[in-house]
Amino acid sequence: MRTLYQFPISHYCEKTRWHLDHKGLDFQVDNLFPGLHRIKSKRLAGIVTLPILKDGERVIGDSTRIALYLEENYSQAPLLPADGELRQQALELEERFDRLGVHVRRWLYGQIKQWDSVMHAMLKVYRPWFGLRDAMKPVLINGVQKLYGVTPERVAKSQAEVLEGLALIESRIQGDPSRYLVGDRLTLADISAAALFAPLFTPAGTPWEGVAGHDAKTQQFLDELHAHPAGQWVLRRYAEDRQRRS
Template sequence: MLTLYQFPISHYCEKIRWALDYKQLDYRAINLLPGLHTRQARKLVGSTSLPILLHDGKAIQNSSDILDYLDQQFPDSPLAPEEAGLRGQVLAWEKFADEEIGVPVRMACYHVLLDYPEVVIPLFTDNGPWYGPLMMKIIFPKLRQKMRAMMKINERTVRIAHKRLEKAVDKVWVRLQNREFLVGDHFSRADLATAALLAPLCWPQKYGLNWPRNFPERLETIAAPYREKLAWVDGLYDQYR
């Protein structure tokens, strides 16, 4: 049995949800509460970051390592080509997405969302334990401070994150001119990772989270300039998610 320990809001966890669904694998998702997840995560792998995949008594952490494992254990619907040159390109694009898209998106979004507990608490507790909403309201002031410190979110770092994000989106945009996929002629983990990590800027319905009806205007302002260039993300979600 495959078990995914995750935060529903996390775009790195979405990488794994998407991969599991793409491979049509049965799995159980266990939604943990931010801040309160640390005990369970340390018990499984000795550190606190999610996602964590549990399979046959083996715990795998880190979204890229989990994708490696899934292709090794469940080779149907592979997420990377066998040909070495193409595989290298796919993994390079995934690493680029993890570092230059996933991190800036997380910083930019949380910089806004952590100021709106009425919006972010339901996202943190979506389909989680019954006591989640009440507990999160109690711990949220300290959790907000801890998250800002842990992710080094402040006005200066967020300005840098926006510049990195803009540059990264442009790089993907240029790459996709006259192309359907980032590498080769088939959907791969390069496309999956890039689309999943950009998804918090376009909120696709198949993401696996109950998005709020309305987002803070500040977040809408961040996302708006990217809408045209992120149409590719919506297309991948419609066809491959």
């Protein structure tokens, strides 16, 4: 039995879901409640973040470590190229996009003017527990802003990082959304970049579809990003390469 401990709305958890789906590995999800998740995540893997994967007796925390574990232990549908140089490039890009995921998250949280639809998307999978779930919303909004460093200065820096990340995608694909980041097939670099940037582009069928708490100015900025090759690339990877079982 395989269990993914997750938050549905987390883009790091989406990266792991995509990987498991790509390999055709069955798994159940255990949606932990934000904040309270730390009791279980510490007990399971000694960390405070999700995703955590339990595969039989093995417990692996952190999306990058999970990705390497899956590649090492399940040879089907490999996401790391056999060629040493391409493999190294895929691994390096995976790490780079992993770090950029932090900036995508901070920038997006920094744009929210209305938290209702964001909180709904974040909490809808949990039982209402006699009103306790909804009573937690103000605590969570405050907690998320503190935890992820959502201050005007840091959000502005994160915007620059996000734009650099999109420019990196554009240069790797040479402006052509049909291409992959490394070589001519899907690798770990692609699913990391696409999953971690997906909240900006809200592909159909993802937890971010229809979530919008920002204003018209931010929407215009996002629309411009959508039209760029990197935005089109994320949507194309989802349309063509995200075999969804979860």
